Amino acid sequence: MKSLLKTTGIFAAMLLMFSCGDSEKKEKDEIRLDDYKEAPAPEAKSASQDSEADSGDDLSNKGIGPIDNLSLDDDIDSDMAAKGGDIFKNMCSACHKMDKKFVGPQIAGVTERRSPEWIMNMILNPEQMIKEDPIAKRLLIESNMAVMANQGLAEDEARAILEYFRQYDEKN
Amino acid sequence: MKNILKIAVLGVLGLFIQSCGNGGSSDEKSGAITSNAAERVYVAPGEHDEFYAFLSGGYSGNLTVYGLPSGRMLKEIPVFSQFATNGYGYSEETVPMLNTSYGFVPWGDAHHPDISQTNGELDGRWVFINENNTPRIARISLETFETEEIIEIPHSAGNHSSSFVTENTEYVVAGTRFSVPYPQKDMPINEMKGNFKGPLTFIAVGDDGRMNIDFQLKMPGFNYDLSHPGRGDSHGWFFFTTYNTEEAHTLQEVNASQNDKDFIAAVNWKKIQEYVENGGGEEIAAEYAHNVFDHSTQTATSTMEDKVLTVDPREVEGAVFFMPTPKSPHGCDVDPSGEYIVGNGKLSTDLTVHSFSKMITAIENEDYEGDAYGIPILNFESTLAGTVKEGGLGPLHTEFDGEGNAYTTFFISSEVVKWKLGTWEVLDRQPSYYSVGHNMIPGGNSRKPFGKYMISMNKITKDRFLPTGPELEHSAQLYDISGDKMELLLDFPTHGEPHYAAGIPADMIKSKSQKIYRLDENEHEYAATSESETKMVRDGNEVHVYMTTVRSHFSPDNLEGIKVGDKVFFHVTNLEQDFDVPHGFAMIGANTSELLIMPGQTKTITWEPKKEGVWPFYCTDFCSALHQEMQGYVRVSGQNSNVPLKWTLDDEEIN
Numbered sequence: 001m002k003s004l005l006k007t008t009g010i011f012a013a014m015l016l017m018f019s020c021g022d023s024e025k026k027e028k029d030e031i032r033l034d035d036y037k038e039a040p041a042p043e044a045k046s047a048s049q050d051s052e053a054d055s056g057d058d059l060s061n062k063g064i065g066p067i068d069n070l071s072l073d074d075d076i077d078s079d080m081a082a083k084g085g086d087i088f089k090n091m092c093s094a095c096h097k098m099d100k101k102f103v104g105p106q107i108a109g110v111t112e113r114r115s116p117e118w119i120m121n122m123i124l125n126p127e128q129m130i131k132e133d134p135i136a137k138r139l140l141i142e143s144n145m146a147v148m149a150n151q152g153l154a155e156d157e158a159r160a161i162l163e164y165f166r167q168y169d170e171k172n
Numbered sequence: 173m174k175n176i177l178k179i180a181v182l183g184v185l186g187l188f189i190q191s192c193g194n195g196g197s198s199d200e201k202s203g204a205i206t207s208n209a210a211e212r213v214y215v216a217p218g219e220h221d222e223f224y225a226f227l228s229g230g231y232s233g234n235l236t237v238y239g240l241p242s243g244r245m246l247k248e249i250p251v252f253s254q255f256a257t258n259g260y261g262y263s264e265e266t267v268p269m270l271n272t273s274y275g276f277v278p279w280g281d282a283h284h285p286d287i288s289q290t291n292g293e294l295d296g297r298w299v300f301i302n303e304n305n306t307p308r309i310a311r312i313s314l315e316t317f318e319t320e321e322i323i324e325i326p327h328s329a330g331n332h333s334s335s336f337v338t339e340n341t342e343y344v345v346a347g348t349r350f351s352v353p354y355p356q357k358d359m360p361i362n363e364m365k366g367n368f369k370g371p372l373t374f375i376a377v378g379d380d381g382r383m384n385i386d387f388q389l390k391m392p393g394f395n396y397d398l399s400h401p402g403r404g405d406s407h408g409w410f411f412f413t414t415y416n417t418e419e420a421h422t423l424q425e426v427n428a429s430q431n432d433k434d435f436i437a438a439v440n441w442k443k444i445q446e447y448v449e450n451g452g453g454e455e456i457a458a459e460y461a462h463n464v465f466d467h468s469t470q471t472a473t474s475t476m477e478d479k480v481l482t483v484d485p486r487e488v489e490g491a492v493f494f495m496p497t498p499k500s501p502h503g504c505d506v507d508p509s510g511e512y513i514v515g516n517g518k519l520s521t522d523l524t525v526h527s528f529s530k531m532i533t534a535i536e537n538e539d540y541e542g543d544a545y546g547i548p549i550l551n552f553e554s555t556l557a558g559t560v561k562e563g564g565l566g567p568l569h570t571e572f573d574g575e576g577n578a579y580t581t582f583f584i585s586s587e588v589v590k591w592k593l594g595t596w597e598v599l600d601r602q603p604s605y606y607s608v609g610h611n612m613i614p615g616g617n618s619r620k621p622f623g624k625y626m627i628s629m630n631k632i633t634k635d636r637f638l639p640t641g642p643e644l645e646h647s648a649q650l651y652d653i654s655g656d657k658m659e660l661l662l663d664f665p666t667h668g669e670p671h672y673a674a675g676i677p678a679d680m681i682k683s684k685s686q687k688i689y690r691l692d693e694n695e696h697e698y699a700a701t702s703e704s705e706t707k708m709v710r711d712g713n714e715v716h717v718y719m720t721t722v723r724s725h726f727s728p729d730n731l732e733g734i735k736v737g738d739k740v741f742f743h744v745t746n747l748e749q750d751f752d753v754p755h756g757f758a759m760i761g762a763n764t765s766e767l768l769i770m771p772g773q774t775k776t777i778t779w780e781p782k783k784e785g786v787w788p789f790y791c792t793d794f795c796s797a798l799h800q801e802m803q804g805y806v807r808v809s810g811q812n813s814n815v816p817l818k819w820t821l822d823d824e825e826i827n
Contacts, residue, residue: 090691090702094722094747102822103725145797149723152688152749 058113063133065121066155072116076167084157084164091151092161098168103146105139111169116162123158126150209661212652215242220682223614223675225627226285226299227648229253230669233280235301235312240614240625240675241650243664251310251319252280252303256765260319263767264741264776265696266465268474272306272324273459281305284335284398284672287314288377292339292403292510292619296681298381299674300335300344307331309346311381315686320465323383325373326458326480327354333399333504337377339407339619343441344383346373347412351393351419355456364421366545368393371482372412374441382464387448387481389439389492392545393419395428396437398503398569403619404510406528408442411513415500417544428500429519433552435494435544436504436515438531443491444483452488453481468695470774486546493535494544496552497524503569503610507578507593508619512557516567516580523567523580525596527557558596563589568609569672571616573623573653579616581608581628588628588651590658602658604649606632613653614675622677626651626658629670636663646670687751689772696774698743703727706826708817715740715817721755721769722747723796726789728826729804733817736781736810742767742789745774755802756792766792781808 062068088096095103110119114135122129122136126148129136140147153161215221221239224246229236233253237246254261254270261270261278270276280303288297298320299312307325312318325331325346333347347370353359354369369390376386394414402409417434420427447453458480465472485492499517501524506513513526533539534554541551564582571579577599580589586607590600608630614622628651633644646669650662691701700706700718706727709716715738720727726744734740744757748771757767762779769775781787791802809815819826 089704091747091749094703094720094725094727103722146724147796149748149753150750 058118058135059115061133061135062115062117063119063121063125063136064128065125067117067120067124067158070116070120072166076170077163078167080160080163081167082164084160084162087153087157088161088164091153095146095149104143104148107165107168108172109169111162111166119162119165120155120158122148123151123153123161124155209659213241213243213650213662215239215244220678222678223622223625224678224681225612225614225673225675226287227629227666227670227673228282228285228301229667230283230671231281232668233282233303234668235282235285235299236667236670237317238664238666239678240627241652241661243648243650243662245667247317248667249312249317249319251301251312252277252282252308252322254278254765258768259765259775259777262765262777264778265471265774268472269319269322269463269465271461271463271474272308273326273461273476274306277306279305280308282310282668282671283332285674286336286344286617286672287674287676288341288381289337289618290340292407294615294618294620294676294680295341296676296684297341300337302331302334302346304331304349307334307346307348309335309344309375309383311344311377311383313381314681315684316467317685318465320381320467321383322461322463323375323385324460324462325385326460326477327352327356327369327371327388328373330395333372333396333412336399336401336410336617338401338410338441339403341377342445343374343386343410344377345399345401345410346375347396347399348372348391349395349397351395351416354390355458361421364393365419366393368419370394370396370414372396372410372437372439374444383462385460385477385480387444387453387483389444390482390484391437391492392547394434397501400504400506400513400617402506402510402528403508406506406510406513408440409528410439410441411504411506412437412439413497413501413504413515414494415502433496433498434500435549436497436501436513436526437547438493438495438513439485440491444485444488447488447491448481448483453483455479456482467689468693470689470694470696470699490535492547493531494547494549495526495531495555496541496549497526498522503567505570505572505578505617507572508574508621510619512593514570514578514580516569518566518568518583520567521562521565523560523563523570523591525557525559525593526555530557531555558594560591560596560598563591563598564601569611571611571613571626572621573613573616573626574621575623577623579611579613579626579653579658581611583607583609583631588626588658590653600657602651602660604628604630605636605647605663606630606634608649610670610672612673612675614677616675622675624652624654625675626653627673627675629666629673631669633665637665688749689770691745691747691749691772694745694772694774696743696745698741698776699745699774700743701745702747703821703826706819706821708733708819710817713738717742717819719744719757720747721745721757721791721802723753723755724791724798724802725821726757726791726802726804727821728819730807730820730823731804731818732807732809733815734781734806734808735813735815736784736808738781740779740781740806741776742779743774743776744769746771748772753795754793755795757789758792759789759806760787768793781806784808784810 223240225238250260307328311321330349332349351368351370372389395416399412416428497515499520501515502518503516564585566584608628645665746769
């Protein structure tokens with residue numbers, strides 16, 4: 001019973017957190033709580049993006065993890081991008097779609113929103129990122145507390161995924 | 173801290189009670205619990221135990237893993253019994269593991285785990301364990317802690333003197349405790365004598381662990397009770413205790429105890445191996461299952477074999493001898509040097525110790541006192557190294573500490589007795605609570621024991637724990653054996669009925685323990701290694717659902733087009749690649765079990781829907797904060813409906 005209460009408590013807390021961020025799904029927009037100051041604007045599912053609130057700092061944030069500094073060629077390595085696309089499909093696509101928010105944030109445009117180091121650290125070190133990195137913490141809440149899974153990828157695999165994202169953003 | 177104090181106080185109290193109650197010979201008996209026992213078994217939160225102990229689960233059919241010195245149970249590994257907890261023996265992949273020549277057998281009686289050896293020392297690759305009832309030997313990986321292989325032993329019954337390995341794991345042996353017609357046939361029971369046989373089976377173990385029966389030794393119809401390999405100089409020999417050399421077929425309780433002495437059979441397996449390699453032996457019909465779990469396909473296959481090579485021991489010169497051993501010996505234990513072979517005469521107070529070197533001399537001198545069915549019986553006095561006198565009542569098993577001491581359990585007098593090899597003097601005795609069967613020192617039956625702790629596995633629990641109705645778990649006790657005297661440190665309950673156990677320093681295996689199954693190595697026939705591969709496929713009334721799990725949803729999670737009368741196969745792949753993120757799968761009304769699927773794994777469970785409706789399934793393992801949301805629905809339509817197959821996630825079709 002006690003743990004049930006505790007669980008209920010956590011969910012209530014999550015609900016609160018959720019209602020402060022942007023809502024993705026219409027049905028959730030209808031949730032009303034007493035401290036609700038302003039109803040969030042309904043947003044089309046496919047057009048959603050993560051919050052803009054602190055986006056000014058986002059590109060300077062390199063995240064926390066094994067990748068300190070990454071210099072990128074201007075040219076896209078298409079072989080590497082193709083490999084990254086395969087890995088993304090197998091290891092990530094259960095939760096991330098390119099063109100829409102799914103369980104986790106939408107990927108399209110990520111290379112414009114985040115530094116390459118941040119992207120790789122998020123892939124390689126998600127446990128620490130969601131606890132300590134300000135953007136990752138915010139995204140966790142926006143993602144309804146669905147934690148980013150550590151898929152045990154090697155650095156070169158994460159790098160390939162980054163290349164795939166860059167290629168996607170360049171083309172779209 | 174308060175608890176430690178409390179335990180310490182209890183310990184001191186115990187000391188008092190002990191010294192009053194035992195009225196024994198000396199102070200030696202009084203020191204059952206030392207005052208700092210709690211500290212010595214305390215493993216602080218987050219810290220690890222020093223040893224793994226693998227305890228047989230007896231009639232649970234499984235193997236339990238404990239940490240020592242804490243006595244904490246770490247895992248139950250399903251081996252010979254169905255295990256609804258993770259779907260072993262229910263999932264399509266693992267049902268073949270329990271196949272036998274008698275069909276599917278959902279239960280077993282697991283007895284004697286033994287860890288693989290190299291040069292007579294534990295190597296931590298596998299642990300073997302025997303099934304007594306429907307004779308089988310299993311091999312369990314110490315990387316995955318999963319049962320990888322089970323081989324049935326044909327022509328055997330009561331597979332008890334098993335599953336002990338030779339010094340380099342050349343063989344794992346399987347003896348016969350209940351001699352039977354060989355091969356089986358319809359005959360009057362009371363014509364047993366001279367007509368039954370007790371085959372001893374030598375199973376070759378490959379470098380990859382794969383087991384294959386090399387030969388079966390057609391021994392006289394005695395009961396082969398326990399065994400252990402020679403080591404050091406005696407490497408190449410195997411020793412088996414026998415009882416019921418009377419060949420009684422009824423009321424063995426009385427009739428199998430008529431002879432003052434039975435035998436320890438000494439088998440020179442190297443000679444027989446050579447004989448067989450040179451074409452010796454006779455191939456006879458046999459029917460036995462050989463079940464292998466393949467880690468790449470994550471699927472077991474069961475193959476029925478139809479032949480076995482049988483060897484008449486009399487045909488191989490100098491291969492088999494009997495050493496007379498008093499009083500229906502039970503345990504057959506070989507000391508770390510390989511020189512001493514201990515026969516634990518269970519209906520006696522004494523232990524008989526044979527000398528390997530004296531045995532060899534006796535064989536060379538043909539120092540026989542007769543023969544049994546043509547197998548030479550060596551002169552008792554000629555092989556005798558010594559006798560441990562008045563050790564206790566009913567000796568069963570002996571382990572060694574590598575410091576020249578032996579530790580024997582006495583069932584009737586309920587105690588563990590330490591004695592010295594060579595002088596045969598009793599050095600110490602400690603009570604066990606109650607009626608100890610086996611004891612175990614990590615590596616205690618190898619060339620290199622780790623003589624710090626010993627556990628006793630007791631047959632009777634009575635008042636040792638809070639009462640739990642008439643049926644109790646068995647008790648085990650942990651003793652510190654590093655000093656001159658054994659010190660009882662801890663009681664802990666065990667699961668099923670542990671017979672033997674095998675222990676190993678944790679450092680030898682823990683770094684090899686696998687954390688996940690790699691998705692890119694998953695070659696399961698029905699795996700969906702990404703959500704885009706998930707689908708439904710109908711084949712007649714069978715519907716295969718290729719499903720994935722990830723925190724925290726199934727794909728697909730809405731399934732339609734299933735009909736009453738269908739047989740639905742849920743092939744569920746866990747897409748996670750992080751340590752300790754299992755997902756479960758449970759379907760309402762399934763007459764099977766749940767699945768517990770480790771990262772990267774694919775498992776299959778069947779469901780035969782009986783009623784129309786919309787039926788939920790869900791994840792049984794609390795996987796994330798959104799675990800409660802991890803569910804889905806299956807629409808079940810009438811048998812003649814035309815609802816097409818449709819599988820979706822978030823209302824989108826998957827392709």
